[in-house]
Amino acid sequence: xxxxxxxxxxxxxxxxxxxxxxxxxxxxxxxxxxxxxxxxxxxxxxxxxxxxxxxxxxxxxxxxxxxxxxxxxxxxxxxxxxxxxxxxxxxxxxxxxxxxxxxxxxxxxxxxxxxxxxxxxxxxxxxxxxxxxxxxxxxxxxxxxxxxxxxxxxxxxxxxxxxxxxxxxxxxxxxxxxxxxxxxxxxxxxxxxxxxxxxxxxxxxxxxxxxxxxxxxxxxxxx
Amino acid sequence: xxxxxxxxxxxxxxxxxxxxxxxxxxxxxxxxxxxxxxxxxxxxxxxxxxxxxxxxxxxxxxxxxxxxxxxxxxxxxxxxxxxxxxxxxxxxxxxxxxxxxxxxxxxxxxxxxxxxxxxxxxxxxxxxxxxx
Amino acid sequence: xxxxxxxxxxxxxxxxxxxxxxxxxxxxxxxxxxxxxxxxxxxxxxxxxxxxxxxxxxxxxxxxxxxxxxxxxxxxxxxxxxxxxxxxxxxxxxxxxxxxxxxxxxxxxxxxxxxxxxxxxxxxxxxxxxxxxxxxxxxxxxxxxxxxxxxxxxxxxxxxxxxxxxxxxxxxxxxxxxxxxxxxxxxxxxxxxxxxxxxxxxxxxxxxxxxxxxxxxxxxxxxxxxxxxxxxxxxxxxxxxxxxxxxxxxxxxxxxxxxxxxxxxxxxxxxxxxxxxxxxxxxxxxxxxx
Numbered sequence: 001x002x003x004x005x006x007x008x009x010x011x012x013x014x015x016x017x018x019x020x021x022x023x024x025x026x027x028x029x030x031x032x033x034x035x036x037x038x039x040x041x042x043x044x045x046x047x048x049x050x051x052x053x054x055x056x057x058x059x060x061x062x063x064x065x066x067x068x069x070x071x072x073x074x075x076x077x078x079x080x081x082x083x084x085x086x087x088x089x090x091x092x093x094x095x096x097x098x099x100x101x102x103x104x105x106x107x108x109x110x111x112x113x114x115x116x117x118x119x120x121x122x123x124x125x126x127x128x129x130x131x132x133x134x135x136x137x138x139x140x141x142x143x144x145x146x147x148x149x150x151x152x153x154x155x156x157x158x159x160x161x162x163x164x165x166x167x168x169x170x171x172x173x174x175x176x177x178x179x180x181x182x183x184x185x186x187x188x189x190x191x192x193x194x195x196x197x198x199x200x201x202x203x204x205x206x207x208x209x210x211x212x213x214x215x216x217x218x219x220x221x222x223x
Numbered sequence: 224x225x226x227x228x229x230x231x232x233x234x235x236x237x238x239x240x241x242x243x244x245x246x247x248x249x250x251x252x253x254x255x256x257x258x259x260x261x262x263x264x265x266x267x268x269x270x271x272x273x274x275x276x277x278x279x280x281x282x283x284x285x286x287x288x289x290x291x292x293x294x295x296x297x298x299x300x301x302x303x304x305x306x307x308x309x310x311x312x313x314x315x316x317x318x319x320x321x322x323x324x325x326x327x328x329x330x331x332x333x334x335x336x337x338x339x340x341x342x343x344x345x346x347x348x349x350x351x352x353x354x355x
Numbered sequence: 356x357x358x359x360x361x362x363x364x365x366x367x368x369x370x371x372x373x374x375x376x377x378x379x380x381x382x383x384x385x386x387x388x389x390x391x392x393x394x395x396x397x398x399x400x401x402x403x404x405x406x407x408x409x410x411x412x413x414x415x416x417x418x419x420x421x422x423x424x425x426x427x428x429x430x431x432x433x434x435x436x437x438x439x440x441x442x443x444x445x446x447x448x449x450x451x452x453x454x455x456x457x458x459x460x461x462x463x464x465x466x467x468x469x470x471x472x473x474x475x476x477x478x479x480x481x482x483x484x485x486x487x488x489x490x491x492x493x494x495x496x497x498x499x500x501x502x503x504x505x506x507x508x509x510x511x512x513x514x515x516x517x518x519x520x521x522x523x524x525x526x527x528x529x530x531x532x533x534x535x536x537x538x539x540x541x542x543x544x545x546x547x548x549x550x551x552x553x554x555x556x557x558x559x560x561x562x563x564x565x566x567x568x569x570x571x572x573x574x575x576x577x578x579x580x581x582x583x584x585x586x587x588x589x590x591x592x593x594x595x596x597x598x599x600x601x602x603x604x605x606x607x608x609x610x611x612x613x614x615x616x617x618x619x620x621x622x623x624x625x626x627x628x629x630x631x632x633x634x635x636x637x638x639x640x641x642x643x644x645x
Contacts, residue, residue, distance in 0.1 A: 016462040119406050120445035122432040125505060134458065138449035224621060257637050278618045280572075307600035323618060325601060349638035
């Protein structure tokens with residue numbers, strides 16, 4: 001067993017979680033506030049990764065970003081970005097794939113806050129932005145923690161989408177979950193045990209933190 | 224509460240008190256109040272005013288001109304009498320309309336009050352409430 | 356001076372209701388909206404705040420037009436400079452008492468007002484606590500103080516004292532009266548409590564099914580106001596009991612139970628829960644030092 005895939009896994013999970021946290025706040029805020037007709041469509045899209053086989057997502061991303069394809073070629077020519085079989089590709093795939101795990105808890109948290117809180121802030125002359133950052137978000141810390149940990153843990157557990165878009169390039173896209181598969185294929189059970197135990201430990205540890213901190217709060221959002 | 228409409232015919236003030244005479248034709252009431260024309264707009268000669276007093280404050284006599292200190296005296300005769308064990312309720316028909324008095328049943332018996340008995344109802348001037 | 360003329364179709368538990376109000380609040384006045392629940396009182400306050408949009412009409416202050424349906428003006432709550440104390444207080448749970456007040460400060464505003472208000476409502480010892488640690492009466496004081504930080508043109512109080520016990524109520528009524536006078540506020544209060552209204556208000560609007568049915572001074576509306584009876588109170592009937600040929604009416608006035616003899620003609624339309632005014636001449640009560 002090598003530590004490379006484990007470190008890569010943790011890097012991927014950390015980057016994905018950070019990006020998603022920034023993206024999910026405005027998205028969850030919009031979903032919790034809007035009365036727009038497109039809200040159900042937006043919610044369905046956000047929740048898609050919960051039910052879609054990861055390979056489907058991976059497959060379409062592979063098609064879209066492949067340099068043989070118009071879009072992928074344009075990305076490559078214009079910006080020099082190759083998303084297929086690269087770490088950035090993995091990050092993008094993970095962000096899409098873990099989107100509901102960050103958005104749902106934050107959206108639920110925001111929706112559960114009494115409307116009177118934001119109204120009180122508006123009447124006190126505060127903008128929506130100020131109200132969101134100084135009143136709403138500080139009051140949904142447990143929900144935000146839940147989103148962060150679930151996203152982190154879920155990214156660690158990714159397999160299908162990572163395999164499709166990232167391939168299995170050691171040091172670049174070979175994350176721990178794929179390493180387990182590899183080792184088993186090659187009948188190196190001891191190494192597979194190593195990766196598996198590390199993943200098991202990390203997943204249990206992160207979830208345990210949430211339960212300890214939130215006292216059961218997480219249950220409401222676990223799929 | 225007994226209530227009659229009249230108008231003010233006279234006001235005598237001293238310190239914070241005012242002694243007000245109110246004409247409720249053909250009677251005249253006197254009332255003493257803690258008000259003066261400066262604080263209470265209604266205290267003006269000729270202002271319309273309600274004279275109000277509680278039934279239990281109405282004293283009844285059958286004497287024609289009793290020598291007592293009571294300033295407000297209204298003559299009439301009993302149009303209805305309802306005798307309870309302790310208290311009796313008299314409705315008295317007077318020149319200013321019906322008024323009600325509640326007195327003890329013992330007193331009603333001693334005075335021999337019956338329907339159509341002529342009586343004089345009396346009220347102390349400090350019991351009269353004036354309301355515009 | 357605030358001129359209010361609004362129409363709004365409301366969906367309530369009792370069905371549809373057409374709220375149709377026409378009222379004006381003079382600067383510095385303490386005005387009460389009075390009426391059964393569901394009469395449209397809270398909706399009126401929300402429309403004044405800008406949290407609800409009227410269907411038609413206008414709301415204008417001496418300086419600004421807050422709402423004008425025809426001219427398509429509808430200022431957001433942020434631009435109306437209102438102090439609003441809602442029924443549930445809506446204190447920010449993540450902030451201490453002091454931070455709740457400081458949050459309300461305008462960017463350019465000096466923080467001295469926060470100290471001043473904490474002083475007035477006597478929250479000095481509690482200023483570093485979070486709202487969750489406070490009693491109902493304490494929370495209400497924080498909400499009141501927070502609403503005053505921006506020196507609002509109009510203070511709106513939605514039954515702020517209804518959840519409190521009688522003693523706390525009386526204390527808070529005094530705070531409200533004090534700040535109303537000190538900051539020369541124009542205040543609009545929703546209240547059911549006749550005693551509270553008599554104590555605080557200059558003017559009263561009674562609302563029924565979305566319409567103003569009566570307006571005037573509380574004394575005019577609740578009766579006996581102009582009479583010469585100087586010994587007068589408002590209270591609530593707790594019992595009506597026949598005794599011989601009269602009735603004994605039991606009343607709660609403040610903390611006290613009192614009994615009053617009533618003629619059958621007076622007792623006929625009294626029942627427990629009725630608000631009543633009682634009066635007597637100042638000559639009747641006896642007095643003794645205790």
